[in-house]
């Protein structure tokens with residue numbers, strides 16, 4: 770499986786402050802997708818993608834190429850937190 774190196778401007782939710790965060794780097798390691806995120810408040814994280822959602826949604830981020838429907842991904846993991 771290949772992952773595009775150019776993630777564009779995919780916006781994710783900062784796990785700390787909930788602001789929008791962009792992906793600076795991502796790579797699958799041992800079946801876990803690792804992300805480096807940087808948010809608008811200059812928080813940054815190097816962490817598994819699991820639990821990270823698209824900004825403004827409850828849709829889990831599953832890599833630059835979702836491959837399947839977000840609704841399918843939604844059944845896999847519980848929401849990371851209460852809104």
Ligand SMILES: [Zn+2]
Pocket residue numbers: 783784785786787788808809810811812
């Ligand atoms: Zn933040």
